[in-house]
Amino acid sequence: MTEHKSSDTINIKELRIEKLSENNLKFTEVFDCGDDDLNEFLKDDAFHYQKGKIAVTYLCFYMNVLVGYYSLSNDAIEIKGKAKKILDKLKKRQRTYPAIKIGRLGIDKNFSRIGIGTKIIDVIVGCARVHSNSVGCRYASVNAYNQPEVVAFYKKNNFKILKITGGEEGDTLLMYRDIIESG
Ligand SMILES: CC(C)(COP(=O)(O)OP(=O)(O)OC[C@H]1O[C@@H](n2cnc3c(N)ncnc32)[C@H](O)[C@@H]1OP(=O)(O)O)[C@@H](O)C(=O)NCCC(=O)NCCS
16 A cells, blocks of 8 residues: 655645445544544445445545545435525425535545545535436535634535524534535
């Protein structure tokens, strides 16, 4: 296995994404994005969630090193007046609108802040656009940690805050992005 440190430059175009499977499950053992819940989900739960069709997990490799992962599900979000442009064109407003949910996203801490998370968001949005031609899907959604660097990351990737979630602590924010017309 090739050793890489964050100081190395990596070519984002050489990132490879694979669906989690029995063949690549072993790579999850040493993954560390700096968040215990996200690490444990990948090691212990992701495969079961996938088998149960609750969330599908994808692994992102750089030269056979697992550098990130994300899990996707379907979602329905209440956007009310916030998507006026679309809603005005519909005959009847809906209470909720279809979205692809980023249930989990983590980048190995040795590879953070070099654009891998942003690349993964591009891949997710690109896939969602393709799938939206078969199954309706207009938005991407995420329950983001209410931490400045995480919110900055999603805002930089065109997500907006919809509401504070995570109970009384307000430790997560529901954020969303239009996958067809961003900005
Ligand atoms: C948040 C996370 C997914 C970002 O992934 P990443 O690959 O490091 O992000 P990128 O390199 O694409 O960064 C894009 C932007 O995000 C913001 N950002 C990312 N990490 C940041 C940090 N540590 N401090 C401040 N801003 C940060 C910046 O705006 C950055 O742009 P810039 O470098 O030009 O300033 C990653 O750091 C991570 O896995 N964190 C731990 C787990 C977590 O919190 N996941 C999110 C769960 S909702």
